[in-house]
Amino acid sequence: MTRQCIAMKSMLMSTVLIFALACVGGMHSTPDRVAVCVWRGGDDGLTVRLADKLEETINSTRTLVIGGCGVEDQPTIALPSVRWEKRGTSIHVTARVAVTGPRLTAPLNIESHCSEDRLGDCANDIVNGALAAWNMEISPSH
Numbered sequence: 001m002t003r004q005c006i007a008m009k010s011m012l013m014s015t016v017l018i019f020a021l022a023c024v025g026g027m028h029s030t031p032d033r034v035a036v037c038v039w040r041g042g043d044d045g046l047t048v049r050l051a052d053k054l055e056e057t058i059n060s061t062r063t064l065v066i067g068g069c070g071v072e073d074q075p076t077i078a079l080p081s082v083r084w085e086k087r088g089t090s091i092h093v094t095a096r097v098a099v100t101g102p103r104l105t106a107p108l109n110i111e112s113h114c115s116e117d118r119l120g121d122c123a124n125d126i127v128n129g130a131l132a133a134w135n136m137e138i139s140p141s142h
Contacts, residue, residue: 032062032063033062033063033064033065034063034064034065034075034134034136035064035065035066035067035068035071035074035075036058036064036065036066036067036074036075036076036077036130037066037067037068037069037070037071037074037075037076037077038051038054038055038058038066038076038077038079039069039076039077039078039079040079041078041079041080041081042079042080042081042082044081044082046082046084046091046093046116046119047079047081047082049119050079050082050093050095050119050122050123051079053119053120053122053123054077054079054123054126054127056120056123057120057123057124057126057127058127061127061131063131063136064127064131064136073101073102074101075099075100075101075102075130075134076099076100076101077097077098077099077126077127077130078097078098078099078100078107079095079097080096080097080098082094082095083095083096084116090115090116090117091115091116092113092114092115092116093113093114093115093116093119093122094111094112094113095111095112095113095114095122095126096109096110096111097109097110097111097112097126097130098110099129099130099133099134101130101133101134103133103134103135104133104134108129108130108133110125110126110129110130110133112125112126112129
């Protein structure tokens with residue numbers, strides 16, 4: 001390989017690295033958004049889908065963003081698993097979560113009910129309840 005080719009590859013790799021770091025840097029909490037952990041215990045389809053909806057709902061607020069778990073006093077929504085029952089032709093979902101955070105002396109249990117095709121409603125109920133428990137403003141971005 002010629003020196004010119006090696007220099008070109010080195011410059012290209014540096015550019016890619018700088019771009020990647022800029023993208024990763026954009027995923028961290030900003031001073032005006034609080035990182036929240038969504039912990040999911042169950043691996044069944046409904047629990048996974050509701051956890052995904054919780055993360056979408058959290059990221060759509062002006063005050064919260066999804067962050068990694070394990071940070072002391074980090075606001076956390078723990079979703080062990082979702083219960084469901086068939087009612088006629090639809091599936092009724094019951095989601096019970098435990099909310100913890102720096103302003104709470106004990107976990108707060110929040111329960112939400114929705115149909116399987118309206119998991120976003122359960123996610124909204126849970127996030128709004130968590131925001132109230134954390135004494136944070138409820139302000140969706142859209």
